Ligand SMILES: Cc1ncc(COP(=O)(O)O)c(C=O)c1O
């Protein structure tokens with residue numbers, strides 16, 4: 001499989017090169033040159049497979065020819081060996097026609113582990129083959145950071161530098177990152193928002209000489225491999241409900257648009273997905289886009305679902321490119337306009353095509369809290385604030401005859417304050433994290449400037465090399 005940039009000015013690359021490159025050199029995001037399509041019998045052949053094998057079979061067309069199926073299957077088996085639930089991604093019913101797929105049974109208790117554990121294995125495999133080292137620079141609003149750190153800690157061929165917005169994650173989320181003391185891990189608490197962190201990461205990638213000198217690589221969902229590894233769980237859920245004969249809809253709490261883009265990818269591969277529902281918090285740019293073609297940045301406001309406190313949703317660019325009929329020049333021009341004005345001018349026809357498949361629902365904090373409480377009272381299900389938003393969106397848009405699967409993206413124990421306020425319940429951390437609040441933390445506070453981050457990255461790489 002070859003990959004092309006959404007902005008059309010970067011070289012086409014193989015899977016392994018896309019994995020190590022992350023963001024395309026023209027600032028665009030990589031997508032498959034042609035989408036693999038599975039036939040009805042291909043989907044049927046996946047029914048009942050153990051999750052690691054299903055994941056490898058779904059991802060194999062994306063990694064070929066660089067990584068053969070047997071190797072990929074081995075890497076997936078290792079990736080999912082540390083998950084605490086035997087089904088990896090169990091599905092439970094919460095109401096008539098409304099189901100929840102839990103994606104938080106990995107080591108850091110959020111859906112990010114689903115892809116990040118695979119990425120850790122893929123990086124190790126490709127870097128060992130090439131005898132290379134890379135520096136991963138990532139931005140997090142709370143969950144990507146710990147998942148990336150967990151997947152990369154102690155790996156000799158990787159240094160990892162994670163930028164989080166200072167004071168804007170939950171304490172559990174921060175401690176999950178800052179208590180990892182391995183020398184190849186650096187945490188930066190940036191005085192700004194997640195959007196500032198993500199923008200700084202992209203600025204570092206745009207400086208091609210710095211990027212090459214530091215051998216920068218990405219683990220955010222700007223890296224195509226993240227999306228590829230998020231497609232299989234949609235397949236798993238759809239097959240459980242009778243795909244390919246039966247259509248299924250999904251509701252996804254959304255921030256950077258990576259998770260729901262993977263669902264779109266599964267549909268593009270032929271999975272019968274009827275409807276995709278975006279759940280937003282008060283940072284509702286995606287819901288405003290879907291309801292009124294209003295993609296205008298209004299600033300990031302802290303909410304009960306901090307991981308979704310995002311206004312610039314990176315992966316929307318991938319959908320935009322597809323909605324524009326893969327017109328890279330048009331995509332580059334719209335993205336340049338968005339960067340300079342804070343408003344994205346999406347052509348009406350593309351917007352209408354998006355709304356034929358996607359719907360959006362936004363919940364403010366009091367609605368989120370009420371959703372957590374009511375759901376718990378009625379069904380006994382304890383959803384974290386992010387998952388609760390997805391469940392509310394699923395309920396709003398479910399249609400008779402089509403199962404609606406809401407993605408539960410984080411364990412409630414990551415957000416104890418919100419859970420206590422909504423239900424009076426303080427969900428316990430699992431045993432491997434029971435002493436999280438006694439562990440020593442290490443992080444640096446930095447201003448949200450390019451110079452400060454570059455200096456921190458240089459120091460991190462130098463100190464890692466010195467070990
Ligand atoms: C718990 C949780 N839910 C939802 C999201 C939103 O996912 P995405 O950014 O892929 O849209 C995130 C962060 O990305 C998250 O950490």
Ligand SMILES: N[C@@H](CCOP(=O)(O)O)C(=O)O
Nearest residue numbers: 140141142143144220221307
């Ligand atoms: N919500 C994310 C933000 C980064 O998203 P990503 O999918 O691009 O890594 C987080 O928790 O960090």
